[in-house]
Amino acid sequence: MLSQDNLQQQWHILEEKLINKFGKKPDIETILFLIGLQEVRFPSKQITKEQKQDLMHVAVCILLQPSGYFEFEKLDEDNWPHFKQLKQVPDFSSSENEDFLKEHILLYFNQLEF
Numbered sequence: 001m002l003s004q005d006n007l008q009q010q011w012h013i014l015e016e017k018l019i020n021k022f023g024k025k026p027d028i029e030t031i032l033f034l035i036g037l038q039e040v041r042f043p044s045k046q047i048t049k050e051q052k053q054d055l056m057h058v059a060v061c062i063l064l065q066p067s068g069y070f071e072f073e074k075l076d077e078d079n080w081p082h083f084k085q086l087k088q089v090p091d092f093s094s095s096e097n098e099d100f101l102k103e104h105i106l107l108y109f110n111q112l113e114f
Contacts, residue, residue: 002106014106018031028102032059032060032105036054039058040079041079058081062081062108063105063107063108066107069089070083070084070085071084
């Protein structure tokens with residue numbers, strides 16, 4: 001677990017990289033959506049609200065996989081990944097949950113060497 005200062009510093013660096021790539025600062029939901037798009041290789045045509053939520057769910061499962069919360073189970077007939085939950089995600093306060101996700105997002109982008 002990163003210290004709060006280190007987390008914020010690394011998060012700021014990631015935000016700057018994303019601003020340079022996309023032209024504006026994305027929030028966590030947008031980052032989850034982008035991770036979901038990348039992982040599912042979803043065609044970026046018209047995306048329904050339900051598909052956007054599904055893509056964000058896939059992103060959360062992928063992000064929490066290295067920490068043992070989820071494991072990949074299968075691809076369905078539409079090529080959507082499905083995951084099995086292995087353990088309960090901690091019940092954090094809103095700010096703790098945000099930091100928990102930020103740490104996993106940073107790990108994800110570090111593994112991609114982004």
